[in-house]
Amino acid sequence: MMTVEKILLEFDPEIKNLLPALKKISAGFGYISQNDAQKLAEYFSVPLSRVFETASFYDEIKTKKQPDLVIQVCSSVNCAVSKSFEIVSKIEDYFKIKAGDEFDQKVRLEVMSCLGQCGEGPVVVVNDKVYTNVTKSSVAGVLEEWA
Amino acid sequence: MNNTKIITKHWGRINPLKIEDYVAIGGYKALKKYIRDMDAERAIGEIKKSGLCGRGGAGFPTGNKLEIVAEKNGTKYFICNLDESEPGTYKDRAIVDNNPHSLIEGIIISALIIGAKRAIIYINGRYIKQKEILEIAVEQAGKYNFLGKGIIGSCYDLGIEIFSGAGAYICGEETALINSIEGNRGEPKSRPPYPTDAGLFGKPTVINNAETIVNIPWIITNGGEKYADSGGEKLYILGGSVKKPGVYEGSVGITIRQAIEKMGGGLKKGKEFWFAQIGGASGRLILGNELDCVLDYDRVSAETPRRGVSIMPIGSGSILVIDKTVDIKDLLLSWTTFFRYESCGKCVPCREGTFRLWEIAKRMQDGEITERDQKAIPEIIWTLQNTTFCPLGKFAATAFSDVMEKKLI
Numbered sequence: 001m002m003t004v005e006k007i008l009l010e011f012d013p014e015i016k017n018l019l020p021a022l023k024k025i026s027a028g029f030g031y032i033s034q035n036d037a038q039k040l041a042e043y044f045s046v047p048l049s050r051v052f053e054t055a056s057f058y059d060e061i062k063t064k065k066q067p068d069l070v071i072q073v074c075s076s077v078n079c080a081v082s083k084s085f086e087i088v089s090k091i092e093d094y095f096k097i098k099a100g101d102e103f104d105q106k107v108r109l110e111v112m113s114c115l116g117q118c119g120e121g122p123v124v125v126v127n128d129k130v131y132t133n134v135t136k137s138s139v140a141g142v143l144e145e146w147a
Numbered sequence: 148m149n150n151t152k153i154i155t156k157h158w159g160r161i162n163p164l165k166i167e168d169y170v171a172i173g174g175y176k177a178l179k180k181y182i183r184d185m186d187a188e189r190a191i192g193e194i195k196k197s198g199l200c201g202r203g204g205a206g207f208p209t210g211n212k213l214e215i216v217a218e219k220n221g222t223k224y225f226i227c228n229l230d231e232s233e234p235g236t237y238k239d240r241a242i243v244d245n246n247p248h249s250l251i252e253g254i255i256i257s258a259l260i261i262g263a264k265r266a267i268i269y270i271n272g273r274y275i276k277q278k279e280i281l282e283i284a285v286e287q288a289g290k291y292n293f294l295g296k297g298i299i300g301s302c303y304d305l306g307i308e309i310f311s312g313a314g315a316y317i318c319g320e321e322t323a324l325i326n327s328i329e330g331n332r333g334e335p336k337s338r339p340p341y342p343t344d345a346g347l348f349g350k351p352t353v354i355n356n357a358e359t360i361v362n363i364p365w366i367i368t369n370g371g372e373k374y375a376d377s378g379g380e381k382l383y384i385l386g387g388s389v390k391k392p393g394v395y396e397g398s399v400g401i402t403i404r405q406a407i408e409k410m411g412g413g414l415k416k417g418k419e420f421w422f423a424q425i426g427g428a429s430g431r432l433i434l435g436n437e438l439d440c441v442l443d444y445d446r447v448s449a450e451t452p453r454r455g456v457s458i459m460p461i462g463s464g465s466i467l468v469i470d471k472t473v474d475i476k477d478l479l480l481s482w483t484t485f486f487r488y489e490s491c492g493k494c495v496p497c498r499e500g501t502f503r504l505w506e507i508a509k510r511m512q513d514g515e516i517t518e519r520d521q522k523a524i525p526e527i528i529w530t531l532q533n534t535t536f537c538p539l540g541k542f543a544a545t546a547f548s549d550v551m552e553k554k555l556i
């Protein structure tokens with residue numbers, strides 16, 4: 001079984017490994033819990049506050065439990081030109097939620113920054129799976145895959 | 148446009164996962180030449196002669212940067228900046244996808260020139276496949292002893308590590324990038340000291356963009372003068388309403404019109420040009436009557452003034468073409484959403500200014516813009532342009548300011 005202790009042993013306790021370790025634990029367990037953060041602080045010999053300060057800064061590291069379904073739509077310029085905001089509205093209607101709201105425990109919709117797939121936009125990411133060239137009409141099909 | 152391709156020459160013709168392919172087309176010959184026939188001083192001389200300057204946006208002369216650190220003693224680091232997260236920009240990703248060993252060879256030579264024993268590639272956390280490609284390339288280069296101890300029989304040692312970012316645009320800024328490797332929040336540090344004096348873990352550090360680095364082997368092999376003659380090569384990323392979006396190589400100094408027509412194949416059928424944005428979300432907006440501006444770095448205007456030609460900063464090299472069917476309000480919302488989200492929050496004018504511009508863009512989209520908003524816009528733009536801690540604050544105002552000035556709304 002994967003444990004935080006086992007993950008930590010993959011890294012030397014040097015400060016340059018703090019961010020890689022945070023990333024790996026967040027990806028493996030969904031987020032960094034208070035308990036995990038304490039273990040990280042001890043392992044890297046830094047204050048607990050430093051662990052949270054660093055963790056909370058980065059998008060890829062979560063400090064709270066995430067909903068089962070996280071949908072992200074790239075809203076950066078190239079995708080916006082190919083109408084990614086229409087896709088945002090479609091998804092808002094589909095789930096009856098608003099982008100950016102954090103009330104729903106099951107599903108969350110976020111707009112995200114460019115991920116370098118601008119030639120194939122609009123880009124939608126569902127639980128880390130990347131969909132390219134999504135259109136207003138094809139988005140429902142994507143969502144149904146996860147329903 | 149000239150036809151000597153430097154960066155993209157072998158793209159699509161070699162297998163990026165096979166070092167043998169790269170070696171077969173003359174790869175790693177520049178490294179051998181550097182080790183056997185050259186020293187740091189001569190190599191720096193050639194790079195200076197080439198006129199190569201940073202492709203990460205700021206355009207700092209690469210030879211000078213390498214020289215500053217080469218002259219210092221003790222532990223030093225070389226960092227390849229592959230954080231690439233400017234919207235509309237995916238040229239560094241294309242380098243890795245198509246010819247990763249050309250980048251590795253450039254990193255090795257650059258690191259040896261400055262006397263670093265460790266080099267780090269800081270890669271955008273989203274570039275998962277590219278990280279794997281680079282891991283394979285580093286391992287293969289080690290097997291050929293282009294990396295490791297006593298590189299091809301010399302007394303040089305070098306290791307390359309790959310450090311993956313965790314999703315923050317600001318980490319492409321060099322001091323924020325250093326903070327990030329040091330396990331801190333990715334906020335910019337104040338300068339001086341510059342990274343060349345006190346960089347990673349306080350040691351002298353050269354940070355170069357991936358595209359800057361891939362020019363190095365060619366310059367070592369062919370000489371700086373020949374590179375300067377070509378005017379310098381640049382990757383352009385064409386996007387938006389062009390027929391052929393993608394990454395293309397061209398000379399520095401072509402006009403925007405040439406880039407759109409010759410590389411992008413002109414506008415898509417039935418679309419009418421409205422304006423173009425140069426250099427990603429932080430770039431300027433160019434109207435139809437400005438298309439003959441030359442794309443270049445600021446240095447050119449200082450060194451070789453060309454009469455009657457105006458220069459547009461080339462930035463990341465991205466050219467986004469907007470046609471008349473696009474809703475400007477969508478773009479305003481896109482730009483402001485990006486900067487509001489990516490502002491690191493360290494300084495108030497940027498944190499607040501990006502937030503307020505985003506609120507206004509949102510109200511514009513909902514058709515609820517007030518007179519108070521109208522009055523606030525120029526004030527917020529001024530504050531972002533003049534009072535923020537790092538250039539991100541200025542970037543956040545650029546497009547919005549051009550929309551107002553050029554009356555695009």
Ligand SMILES: Cc1cc2nc3c(=O)[nH]c(=O)nc-3n(C[C@H](O)[C@H](O)[C@H](O)COP(=O)(O)O)c2cc1C
Pocket residue numbers: 200201202203204205206207228229230231232233316317318319320321322354355356357359360537538539
């Ligand atoms: C907000 C901001 C974001 C930046 N992002 C990048 C980036 O993603 N990649 C990059 O190479 N340089 C980026 N830079 C520029 C770097 O700070 C630095 O100038 C560059 O990496 C130096 O390499 P060069 O001399 O080869 O251009 C950014 C700068 C700022 C202010």
Ligand code: SF4
Pocket residue numbers: 317335489490491492493494495497498535536537538539540541
């Ligand atoms: S200008 Fe923005 S990104 Fe730069 S330090 Fe200030 S808050 Fe951070």
Ligand code: FES
Pocket residue numbers: 074075076077078079080113114115116117118119121123234235236
């Ligand atoms: S703008 Fe959406 S992936 Fe780049």
